[in-house]
Amino acid sequence: MVRLSSEILALAVGLLPQLVQGAGLNTAAVAKGLLYFGTATDNPELTDTAYVTQLNNTDDFGQITPGNSQKWDTIEPTQNTFSYTKGDVIANLAKANGQKLRCHNLVWHSQLPSWVTSGTWTNATLLAAMKNHITNVVTHYKGDCYAWDVVNEALNEDGSYRESIWYTTIGPAYLPIAFATAAAADPNVKLYYNDYNIEYSGSKATGALNIVKLIQSYGVKINGVGLQGHFIVGSTPSQSSQASTMAAYTALGVEVAITELDIRMTLPSTDALLAQQKTDYSGTVAACVATKNCVGVTIWDWTDKYSWVPSTFSGQGAACPWDENYAKKPAYTGILTALGGTATSTTTSVVSSTSSTSTTTSSGSSATGVAHWGQCGGSGWTGGKTCASGYTCTYFNDYYSQCL
Numbered sequence: 001m002v003r004l005s006s007e008i009l010a011l012a013v014g015l016l017p018q019l020v021q022g023a024g025l026n027t028a029a030v031a032k033g034l035l036y037f038g039t040a041t042d043n044p045e046l047t048d049t050a051y052v053t054q055l056n057n058t059d060d061f062g063q064i065t066p067g068n069s070q071k072w073d074t075i076e077p078t079q080n081t082f083s084y085t086k087g088d089v090i091a092n093l094a095k096a097n098g099q100k101l102r103c104h105n106l107v108w109h110s111q112l113p114s115w116v117t118s119g120t121w122t123n124a125t126l127l128a129a130m131k132n133h134i135t136n137v138v139t140h141y142k143g144d145c146y147a148w149d150v151v152n153e154a155l156n157e158d159g160s161y162r163e164s165i166w167y168t169t170i171g172p173a174y175l176p177i178a179f180a181t182a183a184a185a186d187p188n189v190k191l192y193y194n195d196y197n198i199e200y201s202g203s204k205a206t207g208a209l210n211i212v213k214l215i216q217s218y219g220v221k222i223n224g225v226g227l228q229g230h231f232i233v234g235s236t237p238s239q240s241s242q243a244s245t246m247a248a249y250t251a252l253g254v255e256v257a258i259t260e261l262d263i264r265m266t267l268p269s270t271d272a273l274l275a276q277q278k279t280d281y282s283g284t285v286a287a288c289v290a291t292k293n294c295v296g297v298t299i300w301d302w303t304d305k306y307s308w309v310p311s312t313f314s315g316q317g318a319a320c321p322w323d324e325n326y327a328k329k330p331a332y333t334g335i336l337t338a339l340g341g342t343a344t345s346t347t348t349s350v351v352s353s354t355s356s357t358s359t360t361t362s363s364g365s366s367a368t369g370v371a372h373w374g375q376c377g378g379s380g381w382t383g384g385k386t387c388a389s390g391y392t393c394t395y396f397n398d399y400y401s402q403c404l
């Protein structure tokens with residue numbers, strides 16, 4: 001009798017963290033048949049202990065993408081001098097956590113060093129520089145990456161080729177040559193074409209389909225199309241539109257992934273905007289879940305605190321599923337629901353650019369304060385909330401706590 005009781009106790013004690021662990025985005029994604037749910041990150045944020053604690057949470061994130069540290073200007077700032085320090089920090093973090101790494105990116109028109117953009121090039125010399133870069137970088141990260149974004153954003157909105165230095169100097173052949181060079185350096189890594197505004201049908205999506213066909217017509221390997229998913233609240237393409245576009249890519253024999261998802265709004269945030277953002281996130285993730293060979297979803301950082309949006313799109317922000325104080329927004333529940341996970345309460349958050357409050361109401365109750373989904377305390381947590389009546393703040397580690 002005593003033995004049975006202690007077994008039940010041990011089971012209960014063992015189960016509690018597992019149940020909480022099982023509530024996360026990556027856990028739900030994998031249970032639903034995806035390979036991962038992940039997030040971008042960047043080196044400056046890694047000095048923030050509370051941020052890193054959540055980044056390391058494999059229940060939510062089974063995959064990481066370096067937001068900047070593998071780009072050309074970081075890795076090869078002067079010709080043939082390679083600097084892997086920043087990229088290695090993130091690759092090593094992912095490795096230590098057992099998280100997949102999406103490697104981003106090899107050939108892009110942006111974030112190039114001046115020796116590339118201002119150089120005097122011929123077709124032959126630029127090809128040699130591009131191949132040298134790809135070979136060095138892919139070789140360095142050989143075995144570390146699930147996938148490489150080999151070419152990023154080669155298209156204009158009308159589906160024609162962007163007049164980048166690559167296109168104007170080499171012509172469209174730079175694409176298959178880039179993919180062939182990457183394949184030679186690491187035969188096992190997945191090779192992706194990655195772009196924005198190719199998530200719904202139209203000229204640009206047709207251009208992306210043609211890029212896949214072009215590369216395949218050379219007999220060169222391309223494994224996937226990355227749909228960036230930088231959307232706007234209320235203007236996000238519908239779930240069915242995204243799913244049918246994904247199906248058009250996978251019909252060519254490649255996989256797809258949502259690679260840089262964020263859904264921005266004009267600030268200040270309101271409850272109505274946050275509710276629409278939840279719907280938009282949910283529909284986007286559901287499109288991936290509904291698509292055979294959509295392998296995963298990556299958000300372009302998880303917290304509004306470090307989102308690239310406000311510095312790029314003036315007056316816009318609040319694009320991530322967690323707010324600036326690391327409280328989960330309704331979007332989190334929208335994603336989790338699309339992944340087949342269950343949220344035990346509805347959460348409304350009021351977020352401004354400088355502060356955040358989160359109120360959760362358990363169904364059928366008018367209690368204020370945090371129920372299940374809020375962080376309520378922990379020595380590493382500075383935004384602690386009061387638990388709603390009937391809930392107790394339960395600590396799982398120094399940072400991670402929930403009202404249960």
Ligand SMILES: O[C@@H]1[C@@H](O)[C@H](O[C@@H]2CO[C@@H](O[C@@H]3CO[C@@H](O[C@@H]4CO[C@@H](O)[C@H](O)[C@H]4O)[C@H](O)[C@H]3O)[C@H](O)[C@H]2O)OC[C@H]1O
Pocket residue numbers: 067068110152196197228230231232260308
């Ligand atoms: O620290 C940041 C990095 O986070 C940032 O990473 C890049 C962000 O996204 C990708 O490139 C951008 C994609 O969106 C384009 O704007 C779109 C224009 O059309 C609109 O309809 C759409 O909603 C917009 O998103 C930007 O022009 C692109 O730059 C890229 O793949 C990431 O590497 O890079 C800059 C760093 O400072």
